[in-house]
Amino acid sequence: MTTSNAKKVVLITGGSTGVGAVIDVGGHLPAFRRNNHARIGTVELAINKAFSARIFSNSTEVLAGLAQPGSELYGIQNSHNGRAIIFGGGLPLSYDGHIVGAIDISGRSVDLDVEIALAASDAP
Secondary structure (H helix, E strand, O other): OOHHHHHHHHHHHOOOOOEEEEEEOOOOOOEEEEOOOOOOHHHHHHHHHHHHHHHOOOOHHHHHHHOOOOOOOOOHHHOHHHOOOOOOOEEEEEEOOEEEEEEEEEOOOHHHHHHHHHHHHOOO
16 A cells, blocks of 8 residues: 555545555555544544554454353453554555555544444555
8 A cells, every 4th residue: 555545535524534554455544534513532542543453464353252251262352552442443554465554543433433444445
């Protein structure tokens, strides 16, 4: 994923309370956007949800289900020095069948964050 493409993806954060983060294949942050009225706490959440989607090669929404008590990944949210975030909004980004990074949208309801992240992940 190029930095230019990453910046295009985070521009889709939508609204004045959104935050968007893109993590590249190596887990680094090439693009980030915080809109004017976004809550400060969403900044770290967005970065870490994108990081979680990348390192686990799965959406954070799916990870949330797998991390419930009695499930096979219970406790995963305590890994990586607390950087693993397991609620919806983080999605791996793929190109030609390979994961090339991840995106997260944060700042609204989890359902809306997921919806916007899905739309952004399909952006050209």
